[in-house]
Amino acid sequence: MEPPKKYLFKYKEFYFSVETSPEYVASLEDFEIKDSDIFIATYPKSGTVWTQNILSLIIHEGHRNGTENVETMERIPWLEYRTKNRDYTVLPSPRVFATHLPYYLLPRDLRNKRGRIIYVTRNPKDVMVSYYHFSKYMSTLEEIPDFNLFMERFLAGKVLASSWLDHVAGWYSHAEDFNILFVTYEEMKKDLRSAVLKICNFLGKKLSEEEVDSVVRQATFENMRKDPRANYENLPDDIALKNKGSFLRKGTVGDWKNIMTVAQNERFDKLPAIYDYLLPHIFIDSLSQVTHPSFNAMQQLAQGLPLRR
């Protein structure tokens, strides 16, 4: 069953929210990229707003020391959802954008290695659970109260941003076309400081020890939830149904275990060759909570994969 047209439309095999249009998405092919541009690319619920906040803190001293009160959405707009028809050509350098686009719908210049891309992945089971809660919270998404049904929709790729597998596998298998850094939600959780340093290194940004400490401190889940610039609490009430949750919901690794039944977990693991397909491409941390017959055996092998490819 196709998702209701009230919420989503399909363009080149990819589901978008009706908040944008096929014409605008098509125009992005020609969107001119500057060498200084930075893109945060993700499948939804993989750590986008977290990475957005980290970049705001790394790049803007005023954000770090609290003298600037600019919200994430203002600082780092969505490429494919152009709110208030903002003119992206006049944004100060370095421009930073967030995007859920699949690799094949990106501006052409990015494929010619202009600009930088940070692609963030997360364990797909945690992504799915986060997405399930999010679809209740956002009035712009169809609410599917039954988790089992939501899981079927997720596995079939009939949700905003389509199939998790296609998205992640597409980006990983086309890594060579881009100037790209891969980061996982799980590695940020495990050692945020190292992840921040890795991102600084990729951006060529040198921060002092104290500045890095400050970024890390302000990017923790607890502190981000309290930061009105970063917690997305200012979304309009008719869009974010505040009585149904919050954007920064739980921020943990392995939350899927609290909701998925054994049968659902087995069903998820039976996805056609999902892990065999992904293993050559994906950094293993983001799947470290996943169980699959061939997974453990290959885990050792995959551990040597470089983060930046």
Ligand SMILES: Nc1ncnc2c1ncn2[C@@H]1O[C@H](COP(=O)(O)OS(=O)(=O)O)[C@@H](OP(=O)(O)O)[C@H]1O
């Ligand atoms: N600082 C920090 N630490 C840990 N986790 C964090 C942090 N910031 C955001 N989050 C969690 O990221 C999930 C939201 O993902 P996205 O930002 O990619 O969502 S979206 O695609 O932009 O809608 C969502 O995950 P869940 O809590 O599991 O639902 C957020 O809580």
